[in-house]
């Protein structure tokens with residue numbers, strides 16, 4: 531018997547969530563962010579299903595080339611740009627757009643233009659401004675200068691201006707307003723298309739929508755907000771992680787369950803064993819009490835997460851049997867909720883599902 535650990539990817543939900551982006555940001559074009567293997571959902575499968583997006587965004591060249599090899603022709607933005615001239619010529623050949631966030635990348639572009647053959651392709655460029663995230667981007671004070679240098683490079687086609695929001699998931703935080711003001715001041719006199727919003731910006735900060743929005747997480751039916759879940763925004767979970775009970779055991783009051791014996795039965799009770807653990811990407815730090823769905827009904831994870839298995843509380847599940855279905859997140863159990871019990875974010879849980887889990891597409 532093969533293991534039952536499965537990630538079901540609902541492509542209709544994915545398409546529905548893209549429509550939600552269109553509804554929430556009706557005047558913006560959409561760069562669907564599919565980096566990190568489409569947040570663990572499968573790069574090519576997600577790109578094919580999101581054919582209605584205007585562009586795709588990935589972290590680097592390798593992911594973009596995977597898309598091209600799969601026959602996907604849409605514009606692809608390399609969100610971290612590239613480091614070398616050779617990568618720029620590949621990007622040019624494949625109609626990829628590069629982010630330029632650092633002076634070294636500007637110099638690489640200038641060198642590319644100096645050394646390229648006449649047949650070299652022109653590139654669309656995204657000038658990235660650091661408005662407060664303090665990770666990537668030029669300081670606002672030199673944006674005009676960088677813009678002019680980009681304009682002077684013959685192999686640069688269109689230049690758009692972008693920035694990234696640091697705190698948009700916190701609706702009461704004032705950072706987003708400050709970032710917006712800095713961005714507008716820095717790019718005011720520049721006639722270019724502009725982009726700032728990630729999922730949190732799209733859902734909560736309409737002023738950040740501009741010409742292009744860049745949804746990632748919300749496409750997968752998950753919100754970046756601490757207290758809310760996706761259904762509050764009419765988003766539908768795309769990934770459901772599931773498995774089966776492979777054992778049901780009866781223990782006495784005082785019996786300890788699992789490694790370290792952290793969890794002790796408070797009474798005589800039955801305990802279920804689920805074939806799914808951190809070797810499948812379930813978070814090892816999920817605490818006892820993390821919700822799990824057995825036979826459509828919620829119960830609790832108990833004891834430590836093992837590599838291949840977790841244990842669940844089966845008190846009140848008199849009719850449970852070996853082979854019964856278990857949902858770890860997705861349908862009926864928001865991954866945001868599980869993330870909270872594991873002291874992490876939904877992004878990480880989605881990205882970490884491992885290759886031994888069987889991926890199945892449904893519509």
Ligand SMILES: *Cc1c(COP(=O)(O)O)cnc(C)c1O
Nearest residue numbers: 563609694728729744745746747
């Ligand atoms: C990952 C990423 C996004 C998408 O962020 P979400 O919070 O997943 O919507 C947008 N823009 C950039 C530059 C990114 O790196």
